[in-house]
Amino acid sequence: MTGHGPSISLWDNSAEEPESGVPMPGDVVTDLAIVGGGYTGLATALYAAGKGVRAHVLEAKRIGYGGSGRNVGLVNAGVWYPPAKVRKLLGDTYGPRFIERFGNAPGQVFDLIETHQMRCEVTRTGTIHAAHAARGMHGLRERYDEWQRLGAPVELLSREAVAERTGTWAFHGGLLDHRAGTVNPMGYVRGLARAAQGAGAVVHTGVTATALRRDGEAWVVETDRGTVRARHVVLATNAYTDGLWPGLRDIFTTIEFFQLATPPLGAEMAHVLPGRQGVWDTGTIMTSLRRDAAGRMVLGSMGPVMGAAGRGLSRRWAAKRLERLFPELGKVTFEAAWHGQIAMTPDHLPRIIRLAPGVLTPIGYNGRGITTGTVFGQCMAELIAGGDPAALPVPLSDLTRVPFKAARTGAMRAAFVAHQWWKSL
Incomplete structure (x- = not known):
């Protein structure tokens, strides 16, 4: 296992699952080389190993270092869009x-967590899409009607019902999805790594892929620790894609999402999210809200962290936002601040791209990494094991660059920073 290094988030410190991964010993020959040790790469390795495919994961930093x-x-x-x-x-x-598979995606994640006993603070009490203003209820009612017609367990909440579940009257109603829930995201990705290795996959950390070239019937991934020769390659880097495959990082727009976490607040916040549902609102620049198992409040929005947990623009934004939501809490401090990157596609739908025979990349998750990475990891394993591409939840896409x-x-970054400033006044 490689050294931990600087903390990247609250979840990095609070996850109960230990870090794992081994150094690359030199040149490797395998069936499948996977670049990226996040949800997609590790789910691919887990499902592929279950099909008897030898898989090696190459992670440049450590497990879960990216999004x-x-x-x-x-x-x-x-996904972001309603079913219609x-x-x-x-x-x-x-x-x-697509609607059926992604509607069932939380259940797939929860089944993996249960099967492999992943320690990731899992809750299965749903998530609430909250109306930030009265007009936000219009779209939520449409979503509710559509999901109801499809038989999904969703519930349209009045303002009073949302207040009861969240502890604040700031929202005008909401849509509760009983299929959904929350996890410690680092705990889940480390759990996937443990499960994949238990199934026979090899997870290498601290190894950077520097080039990818064809050699006869195989692909060779060149790294700073040796080469990996494999018949199949999956690039599972999503928003953290670099220049390994020319033009790939130009098919999406990168945005940041920042979060701040309070210390555990104890009994004073017992009325806040008592069921620990995760919340995100209908605002154009979205705000998210949840609490962790220790009683921390975790608040986030689009854009980079400006400053740190104890000072700066983002801290002022978070303090003002909590003051508006829960004035009874009084002055609240923060112990952690961080941000990650999101890959946004022009149509807000994820892609599976066949870059060349034997090379696949699932990409463009639009902020739905946990479920999309898990589902697409299974899809990669199915394709590599000889599955029909026509059975995928999305058609195979071409590499089409986003203009400008x-x-x-x-x-967008400037707009998000300006929003932080405006809302911190």
């Missing part, structure tokens, strides 16, 4: 299949 160890930890069903929009975008063949990516990324 998997930094996200909010909401285990949500579906998904059907419109994906058509009559893939649309219903740098300008878009810069404009």
Whole structure:
């Protein structure tokens, strides 16, 4: 196991699952090389090992170092869009299949957690999509009607019902999805690593992939610790994609999502999220809210951390936001602040791209990494084991670059920072 290194998030420190991974001993020959030790890479390794495929994971830092160890930890069903929009975008063949598979995705995550006894503070009490204003209820009612027609266990909440479940009257109602829940995200990704290794996969940490080239019937991944020769390669780096495959990081726009966590607040916050549902609101610049098993309040929004837990713009934003939500808590301090990266696609749907024969990348998760990474990891294993691409929940995509990516990324970052400033006044 490699050294821990600097902490990247609250979850990095609070996860009960230990770190794992071994150094790469030199040149390796295997069936499947996986670049990236997050949800996707480790789920791919776990499911592939279950099919008898020899898999080696190559992680440049340590398990969960990217978005998997930094996200909010909401285990949500579906994607940003309501089912009707998904059907419109994906058509009559893939649309219903996508909706069904991603509607069941939280259950798939929870089943893995139960099967492998992952220590990740799991809750299965649902998540609440909360109306930040009265107009936010319109879209939530449409989502409720659609999911009800599909038989999903969702519940439309009045303002009073949301106040009872959250401890604040700041929201105008909400949509409670009983399929969903929360986890310690670092605990879950470390649990996947343990499970994958238990199934026979090898997880290498502290090894950086520097080049990828074809050599006959195989691919060779060149690294700073040797080479990996494999018939199949999965690039499982999502928002943390680098230049290993030219042009790949240009197919999505990168945004940041920051979070701050209070110390454990004890009995004074017993009325706040008593069921520990995760919350995110309908605001254009979204706010998320949850509590962890120790009683910390974790608050987040789009953009980078400006400053640190004890000072700076993001701390002022979080303090003001908590003051508006829960004035009875009084002055609250923060013990951790961090941010991670999200890969946003133009249509807000994830992709599976066949970059070349034998090379696949699932990418563009749009902030739904826990479920998407788990589902797409299973999809990768199925394809590599000889499955039919037509059975995927999305069609295989081409590598299509986002125009003016740098300008878009810069404009959004500036808008998110300005929003922090405005809301901290």
